Amino acid sequence: MKGQAARIHTRLRSVAGTAAAALMLAMATGFAAEKPVAPEHNPPGDIPDNQVFVTYRSSDGYELKAPEGWARRTTPHQVQFADKYDTIAVNIEDAATAPTLDVVKGQIVPKLQKEGRAVEIKGVSTVSRKSGTVIRILYNSNSEPNSVTSSQRRLENERFFYFHNGKLATLDLSAPLGADNADQWQLISDSFRWK
Known part of the structure; x- marks a missing residue:
């Protein structure tokens, strides 16, 4: 025993x-x-084709078009527009130079993967917008848990970097994975311009 x-x-x-x-x-x-949550079939989050956009002008010296009627929250050097599961956010910070593709791939992407929720990078490239050539990161991630149900959604995201005269603007667009917002996101990212 x-x-x-x-x-x-x-x-x-x-x-x-x-x-x-x-x-x-x-x-x-x-x-x-943290594991990626499963994307939904027929996810909500499409911005309607007939959505009206209005120009938002920031005291930080830029403007962009945002969907009319979306909730807006501002803090110093940041603004966020949200409607259900869709968000548009702009963050302004001081920067000596514009980020290069190598800096984005070597420093910003690893930080995003470390600090984000089940981030899956889909691409990093330069793209042309009306304000000039900018860097774009395409990635999927999990949403923050719902404060009531703790449920999460799988999101698709686009992040753009716009630099001008010592200021760097980071524009983030996100929606449930599979939502069809390509035209609207093109309109928003094209509309960003420094004043």
């Missing part, structure tokens, strides 16, 4: 050690194991 108790005790210590090791590994990797 004593031998059996000793074997059970040894086994429990081994299991506890394995659990502790798994916990330490998770802590060391920053709990980066």
Whole structure:
């Protein structure tokens, strides 16, 4: 009986050690194991083709078109427009130079993957917009958990970088994965211009 108790005790210590090791590994990797949530069939979030857009002018020296009627939240050097599952956000910061493609790929993308929720990069490239050539990141991610239900949605995102006279604007567009917003996102990203 004593031998059996000793074997059970040894086994429990081994299991506890394995659990502790798994916990330490998770802590060391920053709990980066969040898995992508499944995209929805027929997801909500399409911006209607007949959506009216209005010009938003910022005291930070830029303007862009945003959908009329969307909720707007502003803080210093930031603005966000939201409607249900769609968001448009602009963040302004000081920068000595425009980011290069190498800087975006080597520094900004890894930070986005580390700090985001199950981020999956789909592409990083330069694209032409009416204000000039800008860098765009295409990626999918999980949404923040719903404050009531804790449920999440899989999102598709586009991030643009616009630089002018020591200021860098980051424009983020997001919607449920599979929503058809290509034309509207083109309109919004084309409309950004420094004043």
